[in-house]
Amino acid sequence: METKLLSTRILPLIILLLTGTVGITQDSLLTMLEDSSKSSQATVAVEGAFKAIHLVNTQTTESPGKKELNFIIMHRFGKLNDGAYNFFGLDNASIRLGLDYGISDRLGVGIGRSSFEKTFDGYVKYKLLQQSSGKKTVPINISLLVAVNHLTLRSDTFVSAQNKTSYITQAIIARKFSSALSLMVAPTYIHYNRYPVLRSAKEVFAATVGGRLKFTKRMAITAEYNYLIPGMLDAVDLEHSLSLGLDIETGGHVFQLVFTNSNGMIESQYIGKTNGSWGNGDIFFGFNVSRNFSFNKEKKKNW
């Protein structure tokens, strides 16, 4: 009787206990860690929806990091259809020099000067929403951009200097779908104090769609299309801005080779003043080159 009890009831218990203790091997320690990491999942920001601050012409949701300065040279040659006499556009150039600075990781400011209509621009961009995964999942990034463009080209059409200013408000909504694919949409509102051809103040609504597709770790194809709501600038011979680019990233530099039908590189120009047509070969080849400088004093630590 006693032996039977031992074999049927106690023995399995002993085996259970023995395997319970012996069974804690190295791998089950790791499994234990995995299990407890699942229960206390951290929120991880999904960073780097885009490589650079500009997709091609349009600003992305990205800004320089805190205390980081970004210097950008945006350059567009002339139209490809200018022919051999102008060396297929390479004889002409339009340029924008810009500086972007991160006040915090979410708040960025920038200034720039474009040769097109001798325009100064300044902007403030704030990231309202940061995409994240884990404990707190946020599906999208939202950045709000407010910019002022002021041209200084001497021209009789403007009457006064005040008329040469335009104001831009843009909400940039982007999602990084995977490490390769990011898409964005950006509704835009532009107020021109005086739109030159119409000789009057003008409100313009537009929407930008764009995206990037990485095909290697450091290279990506980008595209953007700026849709101008019909009727906004009917009296003017305007085209929608369509741009394609190739991003190449090397350390602190990003090189972007672009093809676009816009000569200008800031909102008031590429959205409201694009008159090149892809179909006619009014294509501007160009590049954006940016370099990142960090002013973060490396924390003194006993590494």
Place this chain on the structure above:
Amino acid sequence: MKTLSLCAAALLFFTTVHSQILMTKKGVISFHSHTILENVDAENKNVMAVIDAGKKHIAFSMLMKQFVFPKKLMQQHFNENYVESDKFPKATFSGSYAEDADITKDGTYSLTVTGKLTIHGVTRDVTIPSTLTVQSGTVTGATTFKLNPTDYEIDIPFIVRNKIEKENTVKVNVEWKQNY
């Protein structure tokens, strides 16, 4: 009666072994690459670590995205271009040591930890000399070792090769609190 005592003995054995297991979610692992051109210092303060002093086993697990760099861009490049955190989110270590270390008594023990280190989806056998310090209920595990990124198939492009040390220094500091 006999069965009861047997049960109790087994239970006692079982629990004493278990009390030897200590776990933390706040271990610190940092890595450093210092060259004339660029210094890279990153720190992860959310390393999960467990030690089983009874079985002499030890294990670590960390999320690569929780490494914090002083430069945002560097952190982004680390995750996207080097360790590919989306594909390989974790680095883990699981190993054991042969030396005796009594975590119930104050003292310092030199341990040779041998096990498998997985980074970037590549698992390698490593042997890492470490120290275990026990002081008033706190067990501290610490080590410094060299790690070659190319061993873990982490590709470093030619253009930045002068900016990254061939062998990075990895520092580990883990504190376990014992609750008696």
